[in-house]
Amino acid sequence: MKIRKSAAERLFEGFNLIFLLAVCAVMLIPVLHVLAGSLSSKNALTHSRVGIWPVEWTIENYVVVFHNPVFWRAFGVSVVIVLLGTALNMLMTTLTAYPLSRTNLKGRRAVMLLIIFTMIFSAPLIPTFLVVKGLGLLNTLWALIIPTALSAFNMILCLTFFRSLPEELLEAARVDGMSEYRILLQIVLPLSVPILVTLVLFYAVSHWNSYYTAMLYISNAQLRPLQLYMYAIVAQSSAADLQSGSEGDILMSLSPQGLQMATIIVATVPVVLIYPFVQRFFIRGALLGSLKG
Amino acid sequence: MHATKAAAATASRSRQRSPGSAGWQYFVRHHPFYVMLVPGIVYFLVMKYMPLLGTVIAFKDYNIFKGILASEWVGLQWFHQLFTYPKFLRLLENTLLISLYQIVFAFPAPIVLALLMNELRMMTVKRIVQTLVYLPHFLSWTIVAGLVYMLLSTQTGLLNGLYVSWTGNAPIELLQSADSIRTIIVSSGIWKEVGWGTIIFLAALTGIDPSLYEAARIDGAGRWRQFLSVTLPGLLPAIMVLLLLKLGNVMDLGFEQIYPFINPLNAEKGDVFDTYTYVAGIKGGQYSFTTAVGLFKSVVGFLVLVLANKASKAATGEGLY
Incomplete structure (x- = not known):
């Protein structure tokens, strides 16, 4: 008993579809333009002849990017930060969330208040900078890891999930004489894989994408993560960074914009490659966050 | 042992x-x-x-x-200096205006998009649309800034190229103009986050009890009437909570989003508390003064959140705590 659609309804659905496809186009065009530009000749690019399809194909821009030691150094720093930082994040998050998920733990309220207060009232930038400096972290990779070692928000997501686990299971383990450390490691964590994957992704993406902490704490060019390098070539058009590793003839045949575009594409590829496989975990995480409010 | x-x-x-x-x-x-x-x-x-x-x-x-x-x-010396500092009003104005534009344009955008996506009957199309609009959320702000630069550049930019070939005029210096900086910041922010923002509303939409729609239909409500009487009230809790969170952040615009776009030619209208604290504090070494700026910012943000929560509780019964 399908209800026949009125003409007005079909009209609305048609327009809706067209509008949403237009939205998709708006999402894609900037990326396609940069991709096309990175594969186009200097001549076509500087005369604004490139739309969303390459003109006078060339891969020279990518050759320069792939031979740029400064770019790969920054890329490597980011990989290290993501691996180390996320590992520390997960350790801190689960260790803090497990005791706080025990509703009857004495002192729990006080610790929760201590943590939640930091979410609504944040200390100004300079005093935070002075603490990091005082700890001797300036110009070390630790400065990119320790100040963000634990996210109160993610910890609460984790805690909420832990609380939903069947209490009888944990009780039974306790009766068997299992220590709390082993319960966390061998019972709670294996049962919490969905939330743990989501949190790993949240933390990893935020490490990969962040450049603010690096801008604050890192002045040694050797320790720059990828996004700080990207800032230098995008916002400051830093030629030294862009052209490192190549010289003379090949650079003459390329435009700085073409190199910037190729660099943007190479820096985007890791995220775009991983994204389709992990999309559902992110969506779950975003929903968990919203339930919490 | x-x-x-x-x-x-x-x-x-x-x-x-x-x-x-x-x-x-x-x-x-x-x-x-x-x-x-x-x-x-x-x-x-x-x-x-x-x-x-x-x-x-x-x-x-x-x-x-x-x-x-x-x-x-030194007591309140820095705060005295802050409130008499001509640049302070400018920073406050820029921060609040960009926040206001975000609330007016960027905040409703995902709600509208989610409602339209919800009306899509073709599941494959819906899934493709979702995948595409979520993607920009995972790009860093430097990459987004890079894409915007490439779109608007006077030399190679796609938009400027189209503009020049259609009108024959000289390209427009959008990235170097104070008049366009706020639009660039707000719209690039919408581009990056609008899709991601729909997730919460799409979930809230599927959470609405279908029997409510049925009842409305029996009462003779058309699609628009159903939207006003069932859909909108169903979304209200999510809308209120997110609006409160946004209000709590009116002073926090996010350094990473804005800083790549700021240059001496547009700073007049684009410089906000977050970027100023970095430039004057970390680079300029005015530690005490910028801490006063930051404290002012945190206190105002905190008060706005508390007040907005009170107002919302009184008006709609929804609150953060």
Whole structure:
């Protein structure tokens, strides 16, 4: 008993579809333009002849990017930060969330208040900078890891999930004489894989994408993560960074914009490659966050 | 062997210290929980509360060589300077205006998009649309800035190229103009986050009881009437909570989003508290003054959140806490 659609309804659905496809186009065009530009000749690019399809194909821009030691150094720093930082994040998050998920733990309220207060009232930038400096972290990779070692928000997501686990299971383990450390490691964590994957992704993406902490704490060019390098070539058009590793003839045949575009594409590829496989975990995480409010 | 001895020692010590104290016994029995909490508590104390204590430099003339304790007290000097500083009003205006534009344009955008996506009947199309609109959320702000630069550049930009070939005029310097900076910031923000924002509303939409629609249809409600009487009230809780969170952040625009776009030609209308604190504080070394700016920012943000929560609770019954 399908209800026949009125003409007005079909009209609305048609327009809706067209509008949403237009939205998709708006999402894609900037990326396609940069991709096309990175594969186009200097001549076509500087005369604004490139739309969303390459003109006078060339891969020279990518050759320069792939031979740029400064770019790969920054890329490597980011990989290290993501691996180390996320590992520390997960350790801190689960260790803090497990005791706080025990509703009857004495002192729990006080610790929760201590943590939640930091979410609504944040200390100004300079005093935070002075603490990091005082700890001797300036110009070390630790400065990119320790100040963000634990996210109160993610910890609460984790805690909420832990609380939903069947209490009888944990009780039974306790009766068997299992220590709390082993319960966390061998019972709670294996049962919490969905939330743990989501949190790993949240933390990893935020490490990969962040450049603010690096801008604050890192002045040694050797320790720059990828996004700080990207800032230098995008916002400051830093030629030294862009052209490192190549010289003379090949650079003459390329435009700085073409190199910037190729660099943007190479820096985007890791995220775009991983994204389709992990999309559902992110969506779950975003929903968990919203339930919490 | 060693471990048991140590445990026995702790146990006997605890007995001596507080014989029969229930609290102490509870602590000993449940000590693994407290041990696990140590790293987290230390983290929050050192990385969040020590900086709060350090905020006293807003009332001192902080000198790097003397340190925080030995620096001289100056009372409200920095705040006095702040409120009489001509640039302060400009920063406040830029921050609040960009926030206002975000609330007016960027905040409703995902709600509208979610409603339209919800009306799509073709599941494959819906899935493709979702995948595409979520993607920009995962790009960093530097990449987004790079895409915008490439779109608007006067030399190679796609939009400027189209503009020039259609009108024959000279390209427009959008990236170097104070008049367009706020539009660029707000619209690039919408581009990046609008899709991601729909997730919550799409979930809220599927959570609406279908029998409500049925009842409305029986009462003769058309699609638009159903939207007003069923869909919108169903979304209201989610809308209110997110709006409150946004209001709590009116002073926090996000350094990473704005900083790549700021240059001397557009700073007049694009410079906000977050970018100013970085430039004057970290680069310029005006530690005490920018701490005063930051404290002002945090306090105002906190008050706005508390007030908005009160107002919302009174009006709609929805609140953050």
